[in-house]
Amino acid sequence: MPLLLKNARLFDPSIKLDCPGSIIIEKEIITHVIKKGHDLPDITEYIPSDKQFDLNGAIIAPGFIDMHTHLREPGEEHKETIKTGTHAAVAGGFTSVACMPNTIPVNDCAAVTEYILSKAEKYGFCDVFPIAAITPGLKGKGLTEFGELKEAGAVAFSDDGRPVKNPEMMRRSLEYSKLVDVPIISHCEDIELASNGVMHEGRVSTKLGLGGIPCAAETIMILRDISLARLSGARLHIAHVSNAESVEAIRRAKADGLNVTAETAPHYFTLTHEAVEGYNTNAKMNPPLRTFKDMQSIIEGLSDSTIDAIATDHAPHHADDKQLEFARAANGIIGLETAVSLALKCFHNSDLSLERIVDAMSLKPAKILNLPTCSIKTGLKANLTVIDLESRFIVNPLEFKSKSKNTPFIGMKLKGRPIMTIVKGKPVWIL
Ligand SMILES: [Zn+2]
Structure with missing residues (x-):
């Protein structure tokens, strides 16, 4: 099932991309990069609502x-x-x-x-x-x-x-x-x-x-x-x-x-x-x-x-x-x-x-490391990091997925964090 990430800030310095827009992912691959002002393609009608994410201006960056x-x-x-x-x-x-x-x-x-x-x-x-x-x-x-x-x-x-x-x-x-x-x-x-x-x-x-x-x-x-x-x-x-x-x-x-x-x-x-x-x-x-x-x-x-x-x-x-x-x-x-x-x-x-x-x-x-570059381009594998620059939180290791808790940042107030991680086209983590 395709995935639509809409109302984002597309941000990829490798291709000097920084503009509002949306992307569609199908079977691991970025199939559409739609800059703001352009119409969403017809396929959008067939994407169920639980596969559509309104990112409220959050950044989509290469993974x-x-x-x-x-x-x-x-x-x-x-x-x-x-x-x-x-x-x-x-x-x-x-x-x-x-x-x-x-x-x-x-x-x-x-x-x-x-x-x-x-x-x-x-x-x-x-x-x-x-x-x-x-x-x-x-x-x-x-x-x-x-x-x-x-x-x-x-x-x-x-x-x-x-x-x-x-x-x-x-x-x-x-x-x-x-x-x-x-x-x-x-x-x-x-x-x-x-x-x-x-x-x-x-x-x-x-x-x-x-x-x-x-x-x-x-x-x-x-x-x-x-x-x-x-x-x-x-x-x-x-x-x-x-x-x-x-x-x-x-x-x-x-x-x-x-x-x-x-x-x-x-x-x-x-x-x-x-x-x-x-x-x-x-x-x-x-x-x-x-x-x-x-x-x-x-x-x-x-x-x-x-x-x-x-x-x-x-x-x-x-x-x-x-x-x-x-x-x-x-x-x-x-x-x-x-x-x-x-x-x-x-x-x-x-x-x-x-x-x-x-x-x-x-x-x-x-x-x-000679790894394939992640980039926000159609035809490339969708490995993407979505970041909300404004989200505020306090570091609490009890919320960590890591088995260990050894961090000196406990209690630190931070602004900006990843809110979604997409690996091979799948949202493997959503805040
Ligand atoms: Zn070392």
Whole structure:
């Protein structure tokens, strides 16, 4: 049965589309894009009223893609599953997620990649694109079978959660990645420099008596990897950029014409290390929350596209892993159900344009991961995110679809949120 979304704002920066209008979807495909002032086609008469949605001016954008999610399955299903994680994704406006390989077992062979894809096919609310490990077991020694993994469905390689410590191994991974035309996603961290720390090294860590992680622990590794990207000519994507110096390093690499892209996560442009005060373990992540100046640099980097993408780094943890003394608590927060609203906070503050937000959450992730671009064009698959810019709400993890509740944004008042998510022509989530 066809689906009519009417009275919307059609918004797709990839084709410079921004106008009032309606769309009709039939069997996964956008069949009509009707700009305001044009008559709805005859087929509209045959669409039943429960398949017609008046969006009251809400935005229809190309489907959002989270290029950095931890779905925890296989192995840690008490934290999240492919089913609950993708449910959280669509509730957060995402039509696709790319999942990191640090599961148990690690996604380092075709069998695990195929397992994830078959589970996603069966239980997933949205498309799932597995990211495979660079090294077997994330142990940093030897490379996984890039060709086989790509064949099985891997869209990128990463040892996320830890760096590839050995520069020779990282060089080889970049060189092999060129042969299969798949990007390497680098978790940039100098383990030794970071080893004494549990939060950003600065005024707050001193006050709280907690070990600090200097910005340099991230930037040193970014500089090394940029240098290896230059040497190999390969595509390097830098995960979860957190500080000013790193943004500057990436800006220079891009100015030099290197094949380097980067992402940040909403917490790095929304929170600072002050969020840790009171030993709040929901503000513990790696890399850690930085200073106000760093936060400003991240926003500038996003605004001028030095940082290409916004990804969630959705990292579900059971309460038992967070209700511990700060130093022992697990790193990471959930992010799928707050990311779009936090990005829109930057829009309402005039820090980021709507074009840039859609670019950073849909178009750029698709490009970096070689995924088919979502676009509001007839004949294309209908993966769409519908956003109400004005809807106000208070963040309440009890309403989340994620199995985990570890978010530092509890109680935050936000304006703007996804109200409908359409995956392959089906409204898989309606607020
Ligand atoms: Zn990471």
